[in-house]
Every structure is written in structure tokens, then in C-alpha cells.
Amino acid sequence: MAAFILYLVLAYRKRQNQFQQSLEQIKLEHDRTLLSSKLEMQEQTFQHISREIHDNINLSLTLAKLQLNTFDWNDKPASEQKMKTSIELLSKSIAELSDISKGLNADIIIQQGLIRALEYEIDRIRQTGLFTIDFNLTGEPVYMDTQRELIIFRIIQEAFNNIIKHARAAKTGLHMHYDLQLLTITITDDGVGFDTQLSGKSREAGLKNMMTRTTMLGGEMDINTRPGQGTALNFTIPILPNHD
């Protein structure tokens, strides 16, 4: 009988150790994936900044420099025009730099919360005149942890960046619904839609980015789209983080 009890205890301990090891392995894997995702997102953000600077700001500054290089003090009318053009180009560069800065800056979220930050962002996009945005908020908004709100902001920002780059939409919608435990976000557009299997690298990177961020928050992401039929992105995010 004593041998039976001893066998039970030893066998149970062995299984428990195996279970603990597998748990630790899973946790390690999860931490590794999370770190890798964070680094990837950081890399993409750097690439985005680099692209914006190269494609827009660099070009404007180069043109402004060109204008100023060919400045002739003796030719007043031409010089006036060149000065005007240079000022316009420099103003455009400053505005674009300011846009990039505002887009990356998280201060507004820390100071005024997610909803206010989204309202500013939507206003900024509306000013481009590319498409209309219908912003709809239902339920009782809840202040979440600043980090969580920042990540949610980045998800929505990424979604609209994708619409700007790829969708060719005329009308878009952002609907957010708060309930006791979940925040549901739906972003729609009436653009060209896409085949999820055949989407391009840039769009794929954007979607992957959003998926990674949503997973980090413990939420779920759902894509409804078909070529020629617009796109709807649905996010379901817990308001409170799940603790292990």
C-alpha cells in the first residue's frame, strides 16, 4: 500500500513537472512572438517615416533648394516667383513634417483620451478631401489604460492609412461601440476591396500589423472584403486586459 501511494505521488509529480515545462515553453514562445511583433511594428513605423520623408518632404526641399540655387538678383520678376515657389515648397514640407509628427505623437491620447485623439485624426484626414468619414460612437465610453488606447489608435490609424493608399474610396465609416467588457470597432469603405489571398506586400504588412496589435490586446480581428465590393474590418477588443 505504501508502495502504491509512493508510486502515485512520484508519477503525479513527474506529470506535473512535464506540464510546468510545457507551460513555460508556451510562455517563452509567446514572449518571443510578442517581442518579434513589437520589433516588426517598430521597423514598419521607421520605414513609414522614411518613405514619407523621402517621397514628400525630401522632394519639396530639393525643389526649394533648386529654386534658390537658380535665384538671380538681377531678374526681379523671375526671382520674386522663385521666392514665392520656394516659400510654398518649404511651407508644404513643414506641414508634412507636422503631420508626421502629429501622427506619431501619443501625447493627445495621454492628455485627452482615445475618442478625442480619433476626432483629431479624422478631422486631419477629412481635410485631405480624399473621402468622407462617418464617425459613430455608441455605448458608454470607458477610459482604458493609456497603452491600450494608444494601440487601438494605431490600429484605426493603420486602417485609414490603408484606405488612403489602396482603397480609392469615396465614403468611409468608423463605428465604435462600448459595452461592459468589450469595445467593438468597425471600419468600412466603399472602395475597390481586395482578395485576401492575393493582396500586395504593402497591404499585407498593414493587415498583419493590425492583426498583431489586436492579438496583443487579447482581441479578435475579422476582415470582410471582395474585389469591387468595398471592405469592412471588425475588431473586438476586451476593455480590461486578461491576466494569466
Next chain:
Amino acid sequence: MTHFEKFIQLLQGSYYADLIASIAELTAIIVGIRYAYKSKIARLFVFYMSFDLIILIIDWYMSVYNEKFPAHFYSKFVCYTNPLIGLVELLVYFYYFHQCLSSKLVKSWLNILAGIYLLLFILLVVTSFQYSNNRFQHNSYMLGTIELFFLLPPCYSYFSQIMNKKSEIELLDKPSFWITLGIFIFSVIAIPLFAAQFFFSTLSGPSIFSLTGLLFFSIPYALNFLFLTKAFLCKKPLTI
């Protein structure tokens, strides 16, 4: 001989095994009331042990003051109360296993076995008047054997469950382990005694019978209550 001397003689006759088992039982009752009374299962265990202890005390009283009772009354009392205690014990343990086992198949079998035992118990009580004392005693011990046999499958199912189910809790910290172990040890050791009770009682004089009773019943019975005490002290729900 005074009644007290009679009582001591009675205890000596069983090598104080009954006394040891009753002390273990009383300890379990006190610890159960003190530490685990909020739990429904703990209350059931305390009820069954209290019932058993009361029957034992009445048993002792009737042995010591036997002149106050009619002839054969004591043996009839023992013959009816032993199966009754077995029935209560089985139902309490089956209810406990219902709460801590996850297999639906095993749970449905527990219901069937409880039904069978109840029928056998009713049959024994209803037909007892037709039998002589010895025959009735023989049948009540057979019922005890059946009870112990019925307790073995859920014990096996429990041990199988803990080996296959992943848990972060140490085995020795699980109250259910101690309870099931106590039931298992008691059943495995006591089955030979109950099954061969009639054989042992005719083989030799009372002293041999008492020694086998000590070895095969009282010690594992006391151990069962000690394990139950340990389970109450684990400070976790009894079905964990």
C-alpha cells in the same frame, strides 16, 4: 464487575481498536466542523461520521448495560445498523465522487450502483425476519462487502483522472487525493474481512476474530478518518 470494568473489558477484547477508530473519527468530526463546515460535502461527511459515532456509542452502551435489553436485541440492533451505516456511507461517498469526477459515464454508473445497493439493503431489511441470526449476520457482512466493492471503481476513476488531467496543485495538497486514498485503502484491506467474516468467526475463538477485525477493519477505518482530517485541513475545496 462494574459497568466501567465491563466497558474496559469490551475495549480490551478488540485490542482497543474500536477506541482508536472512534478517536480518529471524533477528530475528523471536530476538524471538519472547525475548518470546512462551509462546504456542503464537508457537512455531509460530518453528518455520516456523527451518525456512525452515535451508533457506536449506542452499541457500547448496549454491550455494557446488556441486562437492560431483551435477549437478541443487541445482535438485531447491530445487524440492522451495520448495513444502514454502510448505506449512508456509500451514498455520501458516491455524492462526493459525483462532484469531483468529470466522466459522465462513471457518474451514471455511480447512480446505477447506488440504486442496486439501495435495493439490496431494502431486500435485506424486508426479508430479515425470515432468517436466523447467523444467516442475517452473514448477509449483512455480504452487503458490506458489496459496498466496499462498489467503492473501488470510482477510486480507480479518480486516480486515473488525476494522472491524465494537468494541474498546478501538488498532489499532497489536494483534499480529494486524501479522501479517495482513505476510501481506497479501507476498501481494499477490509474486503477480505467482510467477505470471509463468516469463515473467520467459525475458525477460532473470539481472540483471533478480534485480531483480524483490528488488522482488516479498525486500523484502515481509523486511517480513513485520519486522511479525511488531513483533507479538511488542506484549506481547499474538497473536490479539488
